[in-house]
Amino acid sequence: MRRVPERVSLTVVTDHPAPRRWQDLPRRQPLQWARGRSFSWAAPLLLLAGITAVDLNTTERFRIISWIVLVPGIAAAICGVWATAVFAVLAVLDYIAVDSVWPHQYQAGLPDFILVAFAGLLAILACAVRAGSERRLLHMRDIAETTRRTVLRPLPPGWAGLDHAEVYLAADTVARVGGDFYDIQPGPHGTRVLVGDVQGKGLGAVEAAAALLGTFREAGYHEKDLATVAGRLETRMLRHRGHTVALGRDDGDRFATAVLLGFPPGVRDAVEMVNFGHEPPLAVGPTGVRALPQGDGLPLGMAELATASGLPPTRTVTLAADETLLVTTDGVTEARNADGEFYALPEEAARAATSDPALLVAHLRDGVLRHSRGRLSDDTTIFAIRRTATP
CATH class of the missing domain: 3.60.40.10 (PPM-type phosphatase domain)
Structure with missing residues (x-):
């Protein structure tokens, strides 16, 4: 007991509050909301912009463009699959654009490009797994809610x-x-x-x-x-x-x-x-x-x-x-x-x-x-x- x-x-x-929601399986709610709109994309976008700005405004001794691998990873944790895919593509394009601005001897080059692209693919996969787990969890909660309303009408x-x-x-x-x-x-x-x-x-x-x-x-x-x-x-x-x-x-x-x-x-x-x-x-x-x-x-x-x-x-x-x-x-x-x-x-x-x-x-x-x-x-x-x- x-x-x-x-x-x-x-x-x-x-x-x-009132568990009287008996529509179909509820959809995942984004983490950030303001006035009824989702702003879960803001965090990875700000991180993308911040890494880009820092890399462009520091010397060749402080190249951090490869940190852009964090962007699709953050998106995978708080955004949907499609948004994560968009940020994975943006990370690759941004990497190419920023790295090509530097002289050839200071560019991060192909190895880091592969790292960013591979990290984006992994982030998309991880986001898809997470979204599937959330759907199953919501379904289980819906069943538990139905059970409770059946017992405690x-x-x-x-x-x-x-x-x-x-x-x-x-x-x-x-x-x-x-x-x-x-x-x-x-x-x-x-x-x-x-x-x-x-x-x-x-x-x-x-x-x-x-x-x-x-x-x-x-x-x-x-x-x-x-x-x-x-x-x-x-x-x-x-x-x-x-x-x-x-x-x-x-x-x-x-x-x-x-x-x-x-x-x-x-x-x-x-x-x-x-x-x-x-x-x-x-x-x-x-x-x-x-x-x-x-x-x-x-x-x-x-x-x-x-x-x-x-x-x-x-x-x-x-x-x-x-x-x-x-x-x-x-x-x-x-x-x-x-x-x-x-x-x-x-x-x-x-x-x-x-x-x-x-x-x-x-x-x-x-x-x-x-x-x-x-x-x-x-x-x-x-x-x-x-x-x-x-x-």
Whole structure:
């Protein structure tokens, strides 16, 4: 469950800012931009002009025209293939022009000409390889982004009668996916919310999170009792583990902590809650911050270790109309600063002085990143919800 950020949805999603770009594979963006125009060609052009000027304005004892081999090399690092080819040709032509200005006895001659021409060809080849690698990397990021949006689907504003804001910051900034999960599922028996964290990292954690969310979306809609939804989640986790064991993988002991919430229809001051070993949610309101009952249940996938029925009890908690439920994963509470101190979530939530979900989540997101200096050791989710002002 360990390992900035990439996605924020305050019903804004930053991912890493809003990762809602689902066009075709994005094209490579040049490094230098000004007013919407690329100026990546400026550096090799200035280097070309500088080498030419210095060589022409110094004595024969300081001939540096052969340094022009650097020009296509710089272009290969920051420009496209065609631009690199242009600079390779310019370097050769410039070399011929400048070298021929000098008397024959001071000319660099054929050996350096071959060096400049050969360096230009190598630069073009290197640029083509680099461009291909960038295209593959962009394609991989596009796949990772699609995977994340499949697991953590976008939630419409005011979805299912709830004001909500959520931030997901993946510790793996390359893969940009992890084991944290959340969702809101409306249904005939009220609105259900699930926020959790799968133990471990990598694709195995993503698979487990996707399995749990798929079950939640079905059970949360069809099942009348929240306890039945909880039971379905426990069964799904066990089935998923059994499948991974049958495949010969070594993650057959994976589990997940989670908070399952139910907002019954017609009841505006009560919330049902099942806590699977997760840190208890906080109720944030104008009068301060209070912790809801501590989770005394075992994580999903470990019910067989319990002495009683196995599943955590369903609790009903009172929530004022101006209070917001705040659920976070341990990437928040375990974020450390340079002195090794943990992030003080309750105090920071109180310091936010707001119960608006979007403002609260934005405050905590910035606080966690500032506290950890942007070095998150675990996937981090901050999820805030409250009933809308009107049913």
